[in-house]
Amino acid sequence: MNKFSSIFGQILQIFSKSEFYEAVRETKADKGVKGFSCWGQFVAMLFCQLGQAHSLREITGGLATCMGKLRHLGIEEAPKRSTLSYANNHRPWQMYERVFYTLLDKCKGLAQGKKKFRFKNKLFSLDSTIIELCASLFNWAKFRQTKGAVKLHLLLDHEGYLPVFANITEGRVHEVNIARRLSFPKGSIIVIDRGYVDYGLFAKWTEEGIYFVTRQKDNARFRVIRDNPIPERGKILRDSVIEFEGFYAKEDFPYQLRRIEVWDDTKGEVIVLLTNHLEFGPTTLAAIYKDRWQIEVFFKTIKQNLKIKTFVGTTPNAVMTQIWTALIAILALKYLKFRSTFGWSLSNLVALLRYNLFTYRDLWEWLNKPFETLPILYPKKSCDFLGTPIVPDVEQLPLRGI
Template sequence: MVRHASLFSQLVALFHRGHFFNTVFRHQAERYAKGFSSWDHFVAMLFCQLAQAKSLREICGGLSCCLGKLRHVGVKKAPNKSTLSYANAHRPWQMYRDLFYQTLDVCKMGGPGRHRFRFKNKLLSLDSSTISLCLSLFPWAKFRRTKGAVKLHLLLDHDGYLPTYAYISNGKKHDVTIARKIALSPHSIVAMDRGYNDYRLYAYWTESQIYFVTRLKSNADYTVLEERQPPFNRNILADELVQFNGHYARKNCPHTLRKVTVWDNEQERQIVLLTNHLEFGATTISAIYKDRWEIESFFKALKQNLKVKTFVGTSENALYIQIWTALIAMLLIKYLKFKSRFNWSLSNLVAFLRWNLFTYRDLWEWIDKPFDVLPGTAQSVQYPLPFKGIGQHQLKMGT
């Protein structure tokens, strides 16, 4: 007797159907729909991510062979390739963006509470990743003369390492342009690399009581105002208060900043950090920047485990839908990892989930005990010999 729906059905059931249809109505996604609903479209694209389907044929074929197991999610008919392709090209991708933020709210309620540092400030990381595209297939995404690309900009919250802000732009847009659009709360701390170097942005954040930790440009012109005593037996080489000397640098950022020089033992080099936080210890500033590597790990996991490098559609709308669906799938996987008592790695959880998408087990029991066999599922059956009186040696010889 089957007591549970498939794991995929239970994952889809985590989405509130009422909120979903409110989002559909707000974006008028059903305005020109003829039989293929937005819900069926979302289930198909989520299946593309979790099952790692490589083409429209694999999505439609995979749903067709499992159609009887999709009744619990409200899908009655698998789409045709042309129907799914048309929906990807014309259904508004903004609906999937709003669905991402709705899923994020659910994950925040079930995720871990705080980051690993002692301070109570909100810790964030800001970075972008370039997704390369074939210019002949994606002519709208022109990046270089013979190369196409889009950029995925993320703001990662270190409370559970969840992306709290995402933005997809063309490959030519500068990272600082996106950083100016992000609304940050006062007293939060943002860790970022040198790509976000902008003195006017530093001044705005300092005046808004928003702290940042970044790398200092190698050719920066500054004056040392105060030298602080670095901590003993640490990798801190220098701790100084500085002010920029250049005319435009002084005009755009007249505030006193802090320069912390750190020795990297692994790569045997100096790392010069710049921050506007003057109270934390130099070791804490160094640890904040080191924890920024988590956003690099997030991009790596997203590209290796989900479908954001090969696409099932070539239009801009189809590409945006697939990327936003990948981010939604990543939130689901993170949520399962938070709830599980099993020591999952992210890649193993994605792989095991792909192999068991249509297994009939309780989802929350499965993520805790994935290797347990349910009672009655594996029984040893002894079959009698076909004829009595035949010896074992005769049966082996075929006589």
């Protein structure tokens, strides 16, 4: 460990500078940059996420009050509010999208084998969430007559529960439009809710060897071909092989489906599932759909613990920059969680990191033993062997623990 680097500084070391500046070059984010670097903007916006800063004033003020602690972050001084605002408004958000996918590759290596189910098929959940905006301030984010919003479309890999694809659109863009543009490895299982029910899309996935599990729409017309045996005990009420009867439904999807009725104790109702997977047991398919809840947990975690509900800028570029840095922050937290032996929840990790960002501890030791790792203090020795007083360099030596 570098003794002169805070926990925040060690988190930044996860990001390769060479890969970061490659993303800068590819997106031409440094075009016309004078003084305030792209790395400085990234440090400030990541501090906004991990430090829970609510405004440009809190970001710049929070960094400015860390006297002598900024050099190890790769910046000389805290930016001015106008400087950071200009950078967020004009430097392309695509740079942060590239950084996100670069970090994702590192996380995938640590997430291998961290999955709930034993089957070899890749399991994904696809969903979206609305991020509401004030219509008068964000007049470009059209959603409804009196409301503005953007929509975060996300694909969650259940191996490590990593967000492997993200797309941010205006709030009125339908989820199916994004689903049609995605491609998956053959044999993948996609878990979706009823908002993605599109029989033409289902036919395309079936022809490509991709499986889906979803809820049946209430107005679906179908014919039962046969009933499969069900477990004597459990919550499976019926397992049938069906085909659609409606003219347009049958024309769009001329294949057979499984229709599974499952009793839900939580809601006290019957849930009807549809899938084109004809081999898995009904209990397994029900468990697969139940695990879709993890993407809802992901949305809840990112909204409650990171800054994507209030924004420090109002332009489209500033909003996109802040959302992508939130996604980068959640990946960084996942990376730390994977490398830790302590039983962290993401919300607890975010909270304790916020209190310790500028303390001087060994990050990896602290992750494993958060309540036992002491901060690094000044050395007690005040004179060298000739009796000359030692004057510490405040730009390098760590301050006493907060």
